[in-house]
Amino acid sequence: MLRRIDSLSYQGKLSSCSPLWKSGFAAVMFVMAYIGHPPVQLAVWIWLVLWTVGYGGVPWKPYASLMAASLLFYILSLPALLIEVAPGPAQGMVLLGWGTHVLLVTPEAAERAEELLLRVGVCLSCFLFLILTTPFTGLLKVMEKLRLPAVVIELTMIMYRFLFLLGDTAASMMLARRLRGGGRGFRAAVADTAALAGRLFAKTMERYRGAIVGYTVRGYEGTIRMGPDASLPMPVRYRVEGWVGTALLAVAELCIRLLN
Amino acid sequence: MFKRGRGIGLGLLITAFTLYFLAVSPQEVYAMHIMEGFLPIGWALFWWILFLPFFAFGVRSVTRLTKEAPELKLMLGLAGAFTFVLSALKLPSVTGSSSHPTGTGLGAVLLGPLPMSVIGSIVLLFQAVLLAHGGITTLGANAFSMAVAGPFAGYAAYRLLMNTTRKEWLAVFAAAAIADMTTYLVTSVQLSLAFPSVHGGVWASFLKFGGIFAVTQLPLALSEGLLTVMLWKWLKAY
Amino acid sequence: MVELVLEWQDVRYIYPDAKGAALAGMSLRIPRGMKTAVLGHNGAGKSTLFLHAVGILRPQGGRVLHGGMALDYGRKGLKELRRAVGLVLQDPEQQLILNTPREDVAFGLRSAGIDEETIRQRTERALERLGLLELADRPIHHLSLGQKKRTALAGVFATQPEVILLDEPASYLDPVSERLLLHSIDEIHRTGVTVVMATHDMDTAYSWADWIVVLDRGTCRMEGPPDQVFANKELMEQLGLEIPVIVDLWESLPAALREGRPVPRSTEQFKVYLANNFV
């Protein structure tokens, strides 16, 4: 699971193209998602799916499953968004009533949930476009351009380097625990997990000690300098489509606003 | 307008509840990361702005620490990677389902709350970018609840209990459990401010969101407290 | 016909997000009571094969049999399977859960719900057989890699499985520790356990195993006794596997001198032969 998005982001057809262009484009689309009216939002949604799955070459199966998994939060929040308790008679679809109190879905809430679904979907498609077509090293370059403090970028780099190592270690430890049949009952299960986390911590410290030697040998003196951005420019064809499409969306949005 | 809303609303409602009961095996939801695009733009910006000063202070403290000892950068990076992997471990929960620990309480006790705000936000960035849990527009809000509020509350609880009771296990348990609880409460506040109820306003909305996530978050806080105490013991023996 | 402990019938498996198939129609049999070596490069499918044997992975096509019966993937079936088939992972760090060899060996027994007295006895016996008694109460992070590997093996052995699968047990060990570990494995085999070892050391495989299985890109390319397998030079070359030094040298002797003689299994046998024939 940990490797899934990472692998996809390196294998796509747009992977080696400029991360700056892609994140700039995604940022503009985020703005569209927020300020646009439903028709424009829908257009952005469809367009970005096309960019990711079509131009980016991200397989549709993992794409759809990521989209669905992310929507789980929305689904989980639905009852809170929809259901209201009113102290007296109120407008809406009544689900339950006792005394003067009613449990109901108000039209405002239903409308809000609809709007939210649309916005969440569009934003997700922007978000997935960015993370599925841009390798993490590219995002680091963007962070650098955004002038994030050097220490944050270095920490991010170091973390990224060790995430997968520790992740693999944890995965094999869990495998071993399954093979050997963990303890029974809640307490034993928590104790096992704690032992596992502890062992993982010990491993982490071991990695730390090893890395200090390794980094020193390589001439590390407290700072990691990043190289220049070596990514390819976005192909002209896509750049043109990006600009033209954005312009069209902006015009459409303007028209809707003027007509209302 | 209302007619249309009602028709679609009803459809939504039915599908939603069917899905709800099919899908709510909460282990797959990193329950308290607000998803991409969920917050209205005003609130998304608001939480970013609230989060940034803490982040800036955190960066300053980390810079100062690592200037004195550059190898601490490696240590902090590894601590972050460890927190990330820890949060992917499934933790048996008292309710029988399983949940994911956050590790922010333990981190705050070990590293201090300010460095944890930096490490925690990077961990959140990774969860967003590598696991698609959370998002970019909501990163400010999530970071505020999980990397700022949680660690600070957990750390405060730890100090307080250490000074008053001197029972280390109790302090560690409280740090972990309270960091979790605080994160959960702050997130509920964030959601209810963004989506106040028509009847009863923000307070009613807080009860609803709080109620829904309590199902996963209360047992999680308890299990995480227990886990952290056992982990603490384990580390001491080591 | 020998009895089979484990059998893979045309098993197919593709990891999610992987490009190629890890197992692409794997058909393979493990005879009971023997010492089997599974040969092949990294990526040939050795680990995936083992994970199928303990039901961690389920075939996407074909089936796996244990004792002639298709695996039962129910909760109870899996529990029984994992009691009968023990897997020792390559890196012992990941397999060891508790803090000392004694505690760790007892761990697997305790979760099987055995009474404490039996646990104590069995743990003692396992530690003894693997030469770990003196180290039994030392914290695991003070042990050498070879000792950790033997502890991991002891933990599996103590649960008394029919088969023990070992994934690259000798990797990273120096020659002395490797010899000790191989000795322990032989000790275990002598108690009647079927032993299967994945390795890419041809020399070890040749002198150790009774039965050899050669994997390549998710299929089984050959199975048979060692001399027969390594006699197929063409296949070995095609798969990029080395011929054991002894076999290689033996084959370069003139055919007349080798006629009717078995290929020596060890340097010792070869030396005896040379000494007897060229004086």
Added chain:
Amino acid sequence: MVELVLEWQDVRYIYPDAKGAALAGMSLRIPRGMKTAVLGHNGAGKSTLFLHAVGILRPQGGRVLHGGMALDYGRKGLKELRRAVGLVLQDPEQQLILNTPREDVAFGLRSAGIDEETIRQRTERALERLGLLELADRPIHHLSLGQKKRTALAGVFATQPEVILLDEPASYLDPVSERLLLHSIDEIHRTGVTVVMATHDMDTAYSWADWIVVLDRGTCRMEGPPDQVFANKELMEQLGLEIPVIVDLWESLPAALREGRPVPRSTEQFKVYLANNFV
């Protein structure tokens, strides 16, 4: 007398919290331009020896010399030393810092303050010579162990050191990756770099090295050319080190047949000899 690149003079070192000395009067010389193999069991002091060569550890007694001069442990001296003496650790994960081979290889150059154009060229050359060009932009966690090891080696090679020390480079590799790595090491040696390899594989050491050094419990027990070292059977046995199979078999041939002939260095040479003499 050959020129020495590195020399240890009666070096003593005890790790904090350890019982015995890791180096107990280690005296050892590494001749320039040669391929040296450092032999010994785990714990014989191989890694400690290497860490002294790059100034990570400082002798508690005795001294270490580089190019005939005692090491300067000042900031500047260490920087120069580490530019001249490259160390490749056993676990490549420890020493890979950035996220793709291209970036990582450039890391060492960039921190030496070289201009970007030269960095680009040297990185390219190092990647090419180690056969990593196609993998250059793949994230490191997608590489196999063998590829990671070659990346670590490339990172050290790119900084153009005089000597490269390799700590157990072949451990954990399958035969194909091992052959590739050894090939890369020979490539590097051909550019004029002195190469030193710690190993416990006697067969590899025997066929690969020009010069062999045998360590035991923190001291150097023997140094010399391979045939001479392995001719000392008594010592090898006493240290529990194996004789290379080829030497072992050769020695078991009757003395009359061996007289005046050099011991074969590889299976190939042995085969030629057998084919020529027993037809």
